[in-house]
Amino acid sequence: MSTATAAHDDHHDHGAPAGLMRWVYTTNHKDIGTLYLWFSFVMFMIGGSFAMVIRAELFMPGMQVVDPQFFNSMTTMHGLLMVFGAIMPAMVGLANWQIPLMIGAPDMALPRMNNWSFWILPFAGTMLLSTMFMEGGGPAFGWTFYAPLSTTFAPDSTDFFIFAIHMLGFSSIMGSINVIATVLNMRAPGMTLMKMPLFVWTWLITAFLLIAVMPVLAGAVTMMLTDRNFGTSFFSAAGGGDPVMFQHVFWFFGHPEVYIMILPAFGVVSQIIPTFARKPLFGYASMVYATASIAFLSFIVWAHHMFTVGMPVAGELYFMYATVMIAVPTAVKVFNWAATMWRGSMTFEPPMLWALAFVFLFTLGGFTGLMMGVAPSDMQYHDTYFIVAHFHYVLVTGALFGIIAAVYYWLPKWTGYYPDDRLSKLHFWWSAISVNVLFFPQHFLGLAGMPRRIPDYSLQFADWNMVSSIGGFAFGLGQVFFFFIIVKTIRGGEKATDECWEDAQGLEWTIASPAPYHTFVTPPEIK
Amino acid sequence: MILVGDVMSSDVDPNDPVRKAGNRRTVVILLLVAVGFYVASFLFLADR
Amino acid sequence: MxxxxxxxxxxxxxxxxxxxxxxxxxxxxxxxxxxxxxxxxxxxxxxxxxxxxxxxxxxxxxxxxxxxxxxxxxxxxxxxxxxxxxxxxxxxxxxxxxxxxxxxxxxxxxxxxxxxxxxxxxxxxxxxxxxxxxxxxxxxxxxxxxxxxxEDTRNADLNIQVTGFQWKWRYTYLDEGIEFFSTLDAEHNKIRQVRSGLDPASVEHYLMEVDNPIVVPINQKIRFLITSNDVIHNWWVPALGWKQDAVPGFINDGWTELSEPGTYRGKCAELCGKDHGFMPIVLIAKTEADYATWVDEQKASAAAEANSADRVWDMADLMSKGEQVYNTSCAGCHQVSGAGLPGVFPAIAGSAFAMGDPSAHIDVVFNGATGTAMQAFGAQLSDVDLAAVITYERNAFGNDAGDMVQPATIKALR
Known part of the structure; x- marks a missing residue:
């Protein structure tokens, strides 16, 4: 590795190598970031098309489109692809592109491992998708794959699903080790921890979460594998095991996982709002502490996903109290964003529009989260469309909107061109309206008693489902449009300045647009 | 020491060979943490 | 241990x-x-x-x-x-x-x-x-x-065990000795088949109607002991204000006390496989007097059912009874056509096993197949139902075993 870096130092002005092999062999953080982002976009489109199948089946009562087994497979694969294929790799892609640029490092700390982390993904993704073509169909037990539905009662393709999850986990762990090593060891002189941009901070904390919980997920699927094939009984009561323990292990991973998906988005929004409010982020230190508190709390609240499994009442009380506590640091973050806007000098370029939509809509998702943290009410909300509405508000209008905001924010730096302003705004308003048509009625459906993961429903749920489906098709169409905006931006447009956005703060705005292949070969001076 | 030193201050040249040792150390420590959590997920069930 | x-x-x-x-x-x-x-x-x-x-x-x-x-x-x-x-x-x-x-x-x-x-x-x-x-x-x-x-389920007046199955509920009245299965109403089941062409609006309470509702008395504290026979289900009647997971090998509990007679509907709330959306719950609350009448009726019909196991049945009766049982208990997995779902649920139509040794066939239906989704129906169905459904499987969908299984044969296994 040291020779490779030394070679780069000798002639650091060379550009990117040409051809396909550039992408296969690349150890450049910008190339790998680009690969991650395109991979996640492909997965987002496939996962999105599965969502369209779901919404098509739910458009009307009665079974018109697919059979129930395939429907379950669609909900499962939609969840898995969006979580492990779209949101997480997109966040890693943003980290790869931006962390070295924001801390003044020449590259990620471990460039060859970086290449490996990425190239595992297409194989894992392909393996996961290939299960759909196997006899018995793909995984159809929900993205949470509760035992014993995913063990004794699952199709044979489940073993491929398990292997794919292992590989995805492996990739995530290596990716996060890379982030931590980069942030801890590669900062430019003078870039102390408390001077780091908030996006770097949130990613550092996210990476620690990943290292702690991805192995636990790997443990859960390993136990599934041995239960399925080697006669163990971790999750089978008949052999002295316990299916509920699967849920404890899964959610010990699963709860931090939701913060893994949202914390980097918090970071993105904390970069964008100060830029377009032309005012420093309010309460930088409290933002860092709030992020760390959220990360810590995320480890001790997992069983709020399990209020109805029959825990002892003392356990239910504990998990209720701990869960509602998360509202405090989360509220602090929202207040800080509001205070950053207060008495600023705001403009509303596309990244700012997405970031503002994030703050408004994520807050709604946060409040429904608080509602379901209250255990007795959760006895009603649990496993209904209210939950579906909640987590789509935090993951679509939260994590996904954060990613789209980030793409609009940094795209001029990456490509050297501004995205078309009119088209970007059309994309924004189209998405912001349709996403609410899609998910808001799902609150009503859940409260009225519609369980999640059902392919057909009673007539009292018909109207809102139709509204939701129409919103869904519109939102899906809007994201195809996003693809054209990105391609158009890459091909040309209004030239971006080095600063890109008026008076933007941060090291990434000090380099040329588009960013040269090698940056910060000599570390910048931080004042 | 390098790891701890880096956290405390950042006056390290990114191209310093010492920094590379720091990277290696970080990787080893974090991998051990990951393996630890993997094993711990099984211990979770040990008393059942 | x-x-x-x-x-x-x-x-x-x-x-x-x-x-x-x-x-x-x-x-x-x-x-x-x-x-x-x-x-x-x-x-x-x-x-x-x-x-x-x-x-x-x-x-x-x-x-x-x-x-x-x-x-x-x-x-x-x-x-x-x-x-x-x-x-x-x-x-x-x-x-x-x-x-x-x-x-x-x-x-x-x-x-x-x-x-x-x-x-x-x-x-x-x-x-x-x-x-x-x-x-x-x-x-x-x-x-x-x-x-x-x-969560305070103490001092209950009546205990009812609720057991989730793929994809139906079994209600066992522990104090009265009554036990029955509750499945999606047959008419609703026809409508909900893929591209059935039937109108969901042609029935009342689409997908929220069952053959045998659970009946409870008002003004009594009823404790539900909730468990499962296969995967995790969740018993949920929104009007009662709670839901509870049904976990195989464990018993959870919940309670309610109703003050007005009425019919309350709910659904399984935990993904439990293919027909998760099609295992509704209908709970009927009756006055104490009406409830007592209902209990007597249930006991009488259970006795009549037991008697019919002693007579010898002919092929036509077994086949017609068998078709009915097959469609409620077996068609969910093996399909109405007997074709199964390749890779998940084996076919019965044309199956050498279903036309081979009758005792092996009876064994699988009676005891289930360990490590698969095939349940032990010995505990779920009556002697007549089992005899009829096995006969049906051996002679329907073009199968031509030609033999009959009598209720007495099944009774001897118990």
């Missing part, structure tokens, strides 16, 4: 860590179950809000917005909590959004706003960290009271 271990978590006393003195004190302290005037006003506002919305949409009957209040004390408390935290959220939302919207309109560059440079204020930050904490404590107090009441 292993068996007792796996039942451990299900013991009800394990659910109740507080001794009764502490509990009574806690309940008094928290003034549980009272609906204060404030909640009442909030409830009224909630209804008005919903109604205005519904009328504005022009179709007040069809659009549903909110959680039903339910019909028990617990469900009303849960509803009260839900509305309380909903209104807290609304107020907090309005406050935060007002600040942001004001900034968005007033502090914009094109209005000539000049950015301030302030970026922290310890006072403000301490206030807005403490304030949410106080609100949360205020929420936690009534929530704790409701949760303690909801």
């Amino acid at each position: 292993l068996a007792s271990k796996s039942w451990r978590a299900g013991h009800t006393n394990a659910h109740w860590p507080l001794d009764s003195q502490t509990r009574i004190f806690a309940l008094q302290l928290l003034n549980i179950g009272e609906i204060t005037p404030v909640t009442r006003i909030k409830n009224l506002l909630g209804t008005l809000f919903g109604a205005v919305f519904a009328i504005a949409s022009g179709d007040a009957a069809a659009y549903v917005f909110n959680m039903p209040k339910g019909v028990t004390d617990i469900s009303r408390q849960v509803y009260g909590l839900h509305m309380m935290i909903f209104w807290i959220s609304v107020v907090a939302c309005i406050a935060v959004f007002a600040v942001m919207i004001y900034s968005i309109f007033m502090h914009r560059k094109d209005k000539g706003a000049v950015a301030s440079t302030f970026h922290e204020s310890t006072t403000v930050e301490v206030i807005w960290t403490t304030l949410p904490m106080l609100v949360l404590i205020a929420v936690a107090v009534p929530a704790t009271a409701t949760l303690l009441a909801l």
Whole structure:
């Protein structure tokens, strides 16, 4: 590795190598970031098309489109692809592109491992998708794959699903080790921890979460594998095991996982709002502490996903109290964003529009989260469309909107061109309206008693489902449009300045647009 | 020491060979943490 | 040893860590179950809000917005909590959004706003960290009271075991000795087949109707012991205000006490495989007298069923009975056509096994197949049903075993 870096130092002005092999062999953080982002976009489109199948089946009562087994497979694969294929790799892609640029490092700390982390993904993704073509169909037990539905009662393709999850986990762990090593060891002189941009901070904390919980997920699927094939009984009561323990292990991973998906988005929004409010982020230190508190709390609240499994009442009380506590640091973050806007000098370029939509809509998702943290009410909300509405508000209008905001924010730096302003705004308003048509009625459906993961429903749920489906098709169409905006931006447009956005703060705005292949070969001076 | 030193201050040249040792150390420590959590997920069930 | 271990978590006393003195004190302290005037006003506002919305949409009957209040004390408390935290959220939302919207309109560059440079204020930050904490404590107090009441299943008058199966429920009245299965109504089942071409609106309560509803008396504390035979299910009747997972190998419990006769409908709420969406729950509450009549009827029909096992059946009777049993108990997996689902559920049509040795066939149906989704139907179906369904499988869908299985053969296995 040291020779490779030394070679780069000798002639650091060379550009990117040409051809396909550039992408296969690349150890450049910008190339790998680009690969991650395109991979996640492909997965987002496939996962999105599965969502369209779901919404098509739910458009009307009665079974018109697919059979129930395939429907379950669609909900499962939609969840898995969006979580492990779209949101997480997109966040890693943003980290790869931006962390070295924001801390003044020449590259990620471990460039060859970086290449490996990425190239595992297409194989894992392909393996996961290939299960759909196997006899018995793909995984159809929900993205949470509760035992014993995913063990004794699952199709044979489940073993491929398990292997794919292992590989995805492996990739995530290596990716996060890379982030931590980069942030801890590669900062430019003078870039102390408390001077780091908030996006770097949130990613550092996210990476620690990943290292702690991805192995636990790997443990859960390993136990599934041995239960399925080697006669163990971790999750089978008949052999002295316990299916509920699967849920404890899964959610010990699963709860931090939701913060893994949202914390980097918090970071993105904390970069964008100060830029377009032309005012420093309010309460930088409290933002860092709030992020760390959220990360810590995320480890001790997992069983709020399990209020109805029959825990002892003392356990239910504990998990209720701990869960509602998360509202405090989360509220602090929202207040800080509001205070950053207060008495600023705001403009509303596309990244700012997405970031503002994030703050408004994520807050709604946060409040429904608080509602379901209250255990007795959760006895009603649990496993209904209210939950579906909640987590789509935090993951679509939260994590996904954060990613789209980030793409609009940094795209001029990456490509050297501004995205078309009119088209970007059309994309924004189209998405912001349709996403609410899609998910808001799902609150009503859940409260009225519609369980999640059902392919057909009673007539009292018909109207809102139709509204939701129409919103869904519109939102899906809007994201195809996003693809054209990105391609158009890459091909040309209004030239971006080095600063890109008026008076933007941060090291990434000090380099040329588009960013040269090698940056910060000599570390910048931080004042 | 390098790891701890880096956290405390950042006056390290990114191209310093010492920094590379720091990277290696970080990787080893974090991998051990990951393996630890993997094993711990099984211990979770040990008393059942 | 292993068996007792796996039942451990299900013991009800394990659910109740507080001794009764502490509990009574806690309940008094928290003034549980009272609906204060404030909640009442909030409830009224909630209804008005919903109604205005519904009328504005022009179709007040069809659009549903909110959680039903339910019909028990617990469900009303849960509803009260839900509305309380909903209104807290609304107020907090309005406050935060007002600040942001004001900034968005007033502090914009094109209005000539000049950015301030302030970026922290310890006072403000301490206030807005403490304030949410106080609100949360205020929420936690009534929530704790409701949760303690909801989980207190002691002193029940009637115990009913609820067992989830793929994809039906079995109700066992532990005190009365009655047991029966409850599956989706046959007509609804036809409509819900893929591209059936039948109109869901042609039946009432589409997908919320069963062949044998669970019947309970009013004014008695009923304790449900909820478990599962295969995967995790979840027994949920929204009007009762709670849901509870049915976990294989463990027993969970829940309780209710109804004051009005009525019919309450619900569904399985935990993904349990292919037909998760098609295992509804219908609960009928009857007066004590009507309930007693119902119990007698159930006992009489169970006795008649047992008698019919002793006579010799002919092929036509077995086949027609068998078809009926097959369609409720087997078609969910093996399909009405007997074709199964390749790779998941084996075909019966044309199966050498289904036309081969009858005793092996009986064994699989009676005892199930370990490690697969095939259940042990010996415990689920009567002798007549088993004999009929096995005969049916051997001679339907083009199968030509030609032999019959008599109820007496099955009876001898028990």
